[in-house]
Amino acid sequence: MEDLLxxxxxxxxxxxxxxxxxxxxxxxxxxxxxxxxxxxxxxxLEVLQANASLGDYADExxxxxxxxxxxxxxxxLFTGDVAKREMILPFRVxxxxxxxxxxxxxxxxxxxxxxxKKAVSRNIRVFKSxxxxxxxxxxxxxxxxxxxxxxxxxxxxxxxxxxxxxxxPLDSIMEDSPAIRFVDLLLDQAIDDKASDIHxxxxxxxxxxxxxxxxxLHDISTDTPKSMANEIITRIKILSDMDIAxxxxxxxxxxxxxxxxxxxxxxxxxxxxxVHGEKIVMRILDNTQASLDLPSLGFEEENRVRFQSAxxxxxxxxxxxxxxxxxxxxxxxxxxxxLVSPEVNIITVEDPVEYRIPRINQVQVNPKxxxxxxxxxxxxxxxxxxxxLIGEIxxxxxxxxxxxxxxxGHLVLTTLHTxxxxxxxxxxxxxxxxxxxxxxxVESILAQxxxxxLCNSCKTEYQPDSDEMLxxxxxxxxxxxxxxxxxxxxxxxxxxxGYKGRMAIHEVLTMSxxxxxxxxxxxxxxxxxxxxxxxxxxxxxxxxxxxVLAHKTSIQEILRVVG
Numbered sequence: 429m430e431d432l433l434x435x436x437x438x439x440x441x442x443x444x445x446x447x448x449x450x451x452x453x454x455x456x457x458x459x460x461x462x463x464x465x466x467x468x469x470x471x472x473l474e475v476l477q478a479n480a481s482l483g484d485y486a487d488e489x490x491x492x493x494x495x496x497x498x499x500x501x502x503x504x505l506f507t508g509d510v511a512k513r514e515m516i517l518p519f520r521v522x523x524x525x526x527x528x529x530x531x532x533x534x535x536x537x538x539x540x541x542x543x544x545k546k547a548v549s550r551n552i553r554v555f556k557s558x559x560x561x562x563x564x565x566x567x568x569x570x571x572x573x574x575x576x577x578x579x580x581x582x583x584x585x586x587x588x589x590x591x592x593x594x595x596x597p598l599d600s601i602m603e604d605s606p607a608i609r610f611v612d613l614l615l616d617q618a619i620d621d622k623a624s625d626i627h628x629x630x631x632x633x634x635x636x637x638x639x640x641x642x643x644x645l646h647d648i649s650t651d652t653p654k655s656m657a658n659e660i661i662t663r664i665k666i667l668s669d670m671d672i673a674x675x676x677x678x679x680x681x682x683x684x685x686x687x688x689x690x691x692x693x694x695x696x697x698x699x700x701x702x703v704h705g706e707k708i709v710m711r712i713l714d715n716t717q718a719s720l721d722l723p724s725l726g727f728e729e730e731n732r733v734r735f736q737s738a739x740x741x742x743x744x745x746x747x748x749x750x751x752x753x754x755x756x757x758x759x760x761x762x763x764x765x766x767l768v769s770p771e772v773n774i775i776t777v778e779d780p781v782e783y784r785i786p787r788i789n790q791v792q793v794n795p796k797x798x799x800x801x802x803x804x805x806x807x808x809x810x811x812x813x814x815x816x817l818i819g820e821i822x823x824x825x826x827x828x829x830x831x832x833x834x835x836x837g838h839l840v841l842t843t844l845h846t847x848x849x850x851x852x853x854x855x856x857x858x859x860x861x862x863x864x865x866x867x868x869x870v871e872s873i874l875a876q877x878x879x880x881x882l883c884n885s886c887k888t889e890y891q892p893d894s895d896e897m898l899x900x901x902x903x904x905x906x907x908x909x910x911x912x913x914x915x916x917x918x919x920x921x922x923x924x925x926g927y928k929g930r931m932a933i934h935e936v937l938t939m940s941x942x943x944x945x946x947x948x949x950x951x952x953x954x955x956x957x958x959x960x961x962x963x964x965x966x967x968x969x970x971x972x973x974x975x976v977l978a979h980k981t982s983i984q985e986i987l988r989v990v991g
Contacts, residue, residue, distance in 0.1 A: 433461055436478040442470045461532075475532065489554065493517060493529050493561035494620075495921055498569045502526060505548045508570030515559065516544065517566050520924075525551045531559045568617055607659035611667070615685045615710075617648070619693055624712055624753065628664070630657050630705035642880045642930050643753070643989075661699070661706050668697040676701055682780055690714065696780055713782045722762050725755070726931030728974055731966070734936040738872030739763045739841065742814075745834040747873045749846040755878050755932050756843045757782050760817055763841060764788060773812055777804040778819035793819070801826045809833055818842040827859040834869040848968065849875040849937035850957035853947055867944030873937040877968055877989045879981050880927035886919035887926070887979065900983065903973055914979040931980065933972045933990070937965055 434448040443464065451460035464470045475490070498519035505518050505526065515534070520527040526548055534540055535556045544552050557565075614637065618626050623639035630636070635652035638645045652660075665672045668681030681697040694713040699706050722732050739746050746763070748756045761783045768774060768787050779793035779801070789811075791804050802825040805818060809829075820843045821827050834840045846852045852873045856866045889912050897904040904911060916926020937943070937960045946959050961967070966974075972986035 433475070433478060437461075437464075437470060437474065440474070440478055442474045442478065489556055491529055491555045491557050492921070493557040493565040496529065496565060497924070498565075503569055508566075511566050511570055514540065515562055515566070516540075517557075517562055517569065519569075525553050527553045527555060529555045529557045529562060529565075531562055532556045533559070564620070568620055607656065607663045610656070611660060611663045615693075615695075616687065618710075618712060619685070619687050619690060619714065622714075626708075626710040626712070628660065628708040628710075630654065630702065630707065632704055635660065640753075642925075642927055643878055644880075644925075657705055661708055664697060664708055664710070665699070668695070670697065670699065675706055694780065694782075713780065721765065722759075725759060725762055726975070726980075727934060728966075728971060731934045731936045731971065734938055735763075735872060735874055735934075736766070738936075738938065739767065739839065741839065741871055743834060743837045743839050744871035745830065745840045745842070745869045746871055747842060747844055747852050749844045749849060749852045749873065749875045750877060751845065751847075753878070754876055755930075756876065757819070759874065759876065759932065760841050760843065761785065764815070764817060767815060767839075772814040774815045774817070775808045775811060775813040776817035776819070777801055777808060778817070802829055805829045805833070809838070813838060815839045815841070820844070821856075821859070824860045827856060827861055831856075831861050831865050831869050835865070846875070848953070848957065849873040849935050849965070850953040850960060852937075853956055854953045857947075863947050863950065867939065867947045870939050872939065874934060875937075875968060876932045876934045878930045878932055879972065879975070879985050879989050880925075881929045881931055882914055882916055882979065882981055882985075883919065883922035883926055883928040885921040885928075886917040887914040888917050889914055889979075892983070896983075900987075901969075902983075903970070903977075911977055913976055913983065915982050915984070926982075927985070931975070933968050933975060933986070935966060935968045935971060938963070 431452065434443070434451065437443050438445050438448050447469070448460075451464070461470075461475060464475075496517065496519045498517060499521065502518040502521050505521075506516065511517060515531050517529040518526055519529060526544075528544060530537075530540070535554060541552055541554060614626065618639055621639060621641060623641055624643070625640040627638040627640070627645065628635065629638075631654075634650060634654050635657045636647065637649040637652065639648050640646075662672050664670075664683075665679070665681065668683040670679045670681040678701065679699045681699075683695045683697060685693045685695065687693050696711040696713060698709050700709070701707075722736065727735070738744070746760075748759050750756050757778075764774060764776075765785060768785065770787070773789070774787070775789045775791065777791045777793060781790045781792050784790065789808075791799075791808060793799055793801055793804060801818065801820070801822060805816070805826065806829060808816065816830075816833055816838050818826065818830055818840065821830060830840050830842055844852050844855055846855050850873075852875070853866050853870065856870075857863055891910050891912055892902075894904075894906065894910065896902075897910065898906070918924035918926045922928040937956075940959075940963055942963065943956060943959050946955050951959075957965075969986065969990050972981070972990055975981050976983055976986060
């Protein structure tokens with residue numbers, strides 16, 4: 429393994445071939461790469477990058493600490509103070525063996541490893557990582573524990589700490605109060621973990637914090653004292669410009685957080701009264717992580733061509749449908765990114781503005797100030813736009829104005845909440861748009877969902893049985909060889925989930941004369957879908973099966989998302 433890693437370091441120009449040969453020819457108990465690191469000849473980042481490029485031949489003892497999701501039963505074996513002082517990250521216990529990540533420079537420190545074994549009375553398996561990544565990962569893993577411990581001690585020490593901030597003048601809230609620090613650390617952790625949503629909810633005895641990671645909710649903290657609930661929620665409301673005195677009605681707000689690595693991150697905040705107290709959900713609008721080009725979003729070539737040919741037209745309406753959190757806005761912005769140029773005037777109306785792209789004029793809806801979707805849309809149509817993006821068609825008025833804009837020579841891109849592409853046409857009719865207008869202005873309807881990608885480090889090939897293929901309606905013909913598929917396993921790179929990252933699955937309905945006729949005669953969404961399928965449309969499930977066959981995701985994941 430060391431030979432391969434040294435070879436790759438030579439290929440990348442990190443060291444010379446002569447130095448690599450000398451290291452391999454020198455009798456020394458420590459590994460050549462570790463000697464390079466200790467001497468400072470190469471950086472830990474260079475080694476990690478070289479190791480990552482080795483693929484299947486990579487040294488499995490080298491890990492990226494930022495990708496680790498430590499198990500609770502491993503973390504409790506050391507206090508946060510010890511972990512930070514010794515620069516160690518316990519992250520997994522398997523069959524009585526504790527896996528610990530330590531810096532490259534300490535990988536041969538026999539005294540440290542012996543001390544760890546004695547401290548936990550079990551065998552230790554050592555993994556090596558970058559010092560910088562370890563510092564961040566250790567802080568992230570232990571800070572919730574440390575913060576809660578500090579909050580508890582401060583509250584016990586002072587009756588003043590037990591006050592409810594909602595009844596305290598804003599000016600008197602100290603910047604170093606426990607609730608303020610707790611919220612600040614929570615937001616940082618969510619951004620570092622690349623979460624899409626933060627859920628803060630109350631049970632009978634505690635506050636529960638969950639992050640949505642790759643579309644699935646995970647518990648982050650389940651034992652935050654219930655007495656902290658009002659302080660935490662009030663702090664978030666203050667940041668989001670929400671009414672801190674109103675606890676009986678749902679509220680909406682927005683806020684921003686300055687992250688040390690990613691800059692300004694926006695949050696969309698919603699509160700909801702429940703029987704145990706208010707629940708807060710925060711959507712993280714991190715456009716620094718967005719991929720704004722179609723190939724990276726998971727489009728199969730046929731669907732990409734169908735969708736791209738529709739939005740390249742000079743006028744008409746493009747609809748993207750799907751549930752909340754299915755990536756509709758990202759897809760529309762990828763299309764806009766493809767269309768932006770000095771020759772066109774692009775204006776958007778959104779709530780909120782999720783991505784900022786140069787040369788696009790973006791309007792933020794503000795209902796409190798009287799700026800609604802419909803009102804903003806009327807105004808921007810007088811600003812000579814070529815392309816208009818409407819965040820969402822929510823009511824009849826917006827639907828009618830959007831259709832009129834598409835009729836009068838504008839390209840309109842917008843979203844609807846429907847389960848499939850065919851239902852979007854019926855939904856526009858339900859909103860009062862005449863069927864003949866739907867058929868004449870709509871160029872294409874794209875429906876999509878997000879599914880998790882299989883982790884490339886641990887996915888395993890297997891051959892399904894014929895009964896499974898037939899029962900699922902998988903595109904397989906009895907009598908032909910069964911396909912080889914992949915299933916999730918779980919490893920350190922994907923926090924033992926088997927998945928890492930997400931992509932979209934799509935169906936693209938192109939408005940043809942035949943589909944238009946079905947709409948004109950009052951056909952149902954089923955009738956519209958039948959005609960579109962007859963003309964070559966692939967359903968979301970079929971697109972999902974294509975990605976399963978390509979070893980990008982699993983059957984289980986498609987069934988979880990599509991059913």
